[in-house]
Amino acid sequence: MVLRDASDDTRQNLAEPQPDSASTDAAENKSRWVEPADGWLFAGVVLCGTMLLGPFGAIPLIVGLVKLRRSVKAGTNVRPWAATVIGTFCMIDGMINFVPWSLDTFAHNTILGETFITGYGRFFDGAFFLDYNTGALGGVANHTEKMWQFLAVFILMPMRVVSAWAFLQMKTWGLHFMKISAWLYLFLWVGYTMAMSLDFPERMANSEYGMGWWLFNLFYLSPMFVLPYLYTVNKRLWSR
Amino acid sequence: MHDVFILVGTVAADIAILATWWFLGSRLVPAELAPESSNAEADKGTRTLHRVLTYVCFLLLAGLIIECTAMFPAILVRFGWS
Numbered sequence: 001m002v003l004r005d006a007s008d009d010t011r012q013n014l015a016e017p018q019p020d021s022a023s024t025d026a027a028e029n030k031s032r033w034v035e036p037a038d039g040w041l042f043a044g045v046v047l048c049g050t051m052l053l054g055p056f057g058a059i060p061l062i063v064g065l066v067k068l069r070r071s072v073k074a075g076t077n078v079r080p081w082a083a084t085v086i087g088t089f090c091m092i093d094g095m096i097n098f099v100p101w102s103l104d105t106f107a108h109n110t111i112l113g114e115t116f117i118t119g120y121g122r123f124f125d126g127a128f129f130l131d132y133n134t135g136a137l138g139g140v141a142n143h144t145e146k147m148w149q150f151l152a153v154f155i156l157m158p159m160r161v162v163s164a165w166a167f168l169q170m171k172t173w174g175l176h177f178m179k180i181s182a183w184l185y186l187f188l189w190v191g192y193t194m195a196m197s198l199d200f201p202e203r204m205a206n207s208e209y210g211m212g213w214w215l216f217n218l219f220y221l222s223p224m225f226v227l228p229y230l231y232t233v234n235k236r237l238w239s240r
Numbered sequence: 241m242h243d244v245f246i247l248v249g250t251v252a253a254d255i256a257i258l259a260t261w262w263f264l265g266s267r268l269v270p271a272e273l274a275p276e277s278s279n280a281e282a283d284k285g286t287r288t289l290h291r292v293l294t295y296v297c298f299l300l301l302a303g304l305i306i307e308c309t310a311m312f313p314a315i316l317v318r319f320g321w322s
Contacts, residue, residue, distance in 0.1 A: 054308035061305060082294040089301040096308060115322040119315030219300060219307075229293050231268050232286045 034078050034170050034240070035071060040064030041088060042165070049095020049161075052116060061092075079170060080237070086229055087168040090178065093222050094160030102153045104128070108139035124215065126206025127199065142203070144195040148188065156184050167238070175238040179230050182223040189220045 033039060044061025047053045068084050071077040100116065107113035114132070117139065121128025127142040135141035140149065160181045166174025196203060196216065209215075 048305060048308035051308055052312050054310075054312060058305055058309045082290045085294050085301060086297045089297045089304065092301065092304050092308070096304065111321060115319075116312060116315060118322050119319050120311070122319060123315070219304065222297075222300070225293050225296050225300070228289060232289060 034168065035068055035084075037064045037067035037071065038168065040067060041084075041168070045088060045092045045095060049092055050099050051096055052099075052112065061088075079168065082229065083170075083233070083237075084168065086226055087164050087178075090222060090226060091161055091164035091168065093219060094157050094164055094181075097152055098157035098161055101149050101157065104139040105137075105149060105153050108133055122208060124207050124209060125196075125203050127203045130202070130206060142199065144199065148192055148195065152188065156181060156188055160185065170238050170240045172238050172240070175230065175233070175235060178226070182227050182230060185220075186223040186227075189223065192220065193217065 033042075035041075040060045041064035044057045044059070044064050047057025048061055049057070065084075065088070068077070068079075069081070072081045072084075100120070103113045104117045108117065118129045118132050121130070121132070121140075127145045128140050131141040133139060133141075135143075135146065137146060140146055159177065163174055163177030163181050167178045168174070
């Protein structure tokens with residue numbers, strides 16, 4: 001695997017004189033993403049992250065990952081494969097928490113919103129089904145869940161999504177924001193685990209699959225896997 | 241006397257928690273200030289760590305893709321529109 005400093009490209013683009021505006025545009029287009037396949041990756045993550053359009057997102061996401069893997073094997077990659085995997089995981093994880101929770105926050109009265117959220121509730125977490133749309137703010141009625149939901153929708157998850165994309169684009173602030181959002185995520189994970197455990201009889205026990213608690217815990221553990229990477233990575237690569 | 245044990249235990253727990261965060265904070269030196277020798281890419285242990293984390297995160301990513309792809313269709317098949 002060849003690791004190339006992304007800033008080299010940026011410096012080259014700035015240093016080389018461009019003969020006309022068309023060439024300038026071409027150079028800008030060329031350097032829009034760190035890797036040429038990042039467009040596939042972005043489309044796949046966004047579509048999958050909506051959950052509602054998930055089936056349409058898997059294809060571009062897998063195409064993007066395959067192209068990026070080939071680039072790594074050919075030694076033409078700018079971004080380390082580990083950063084691609086970890087950044088993509090964090091971004092899709094942020095999206096699937098951000099979009100459905102915002103659906104419950106803002107669109108709990110719509111057929112699409114109610115179908116998806118209450119369906120999720122029936123499958124995994126009874127709080128999203130029992131007494132749905134009966135609380136003061138609509139949507140999920142469980143007060144603890146509503147509190148975490150607002151923290152997630154307005155602070156953590158959008159922060160996670162943008163920082164993951166900036167991280168994938170090798171931006172300095174992306175690496176910085178990934179660390180901050182990972183610590184916040186750890187904070188949310190501890191609180192959310194407590195809420196889930198204390199409300200277990202009303203939530204998990206009222207769902208079709210008792211394994212919901214384990215399922216959510218597995219994926220919410222992302223900061224445990226990501227923080228060690230963020231603090232040991234070669235920071236000079238994130239210089240765009 | 242019973243309360244004393246609990247209060248002493250509480251103080252001990254608080255000190256242990258603070259010490260844990262002191263340890264963590266002192267280990268996680270801001271990358272900008274870290275000496276060049278701490279640059280981790282060259283370190284074999286770090287490379288192993290990165291490899292393990294990459295495998296774990298790739299498996300979790302695969303799980304998320306399956307979840308994203310299957311969740312809404314499964315809801316519609318099982319429960320229909322609300």
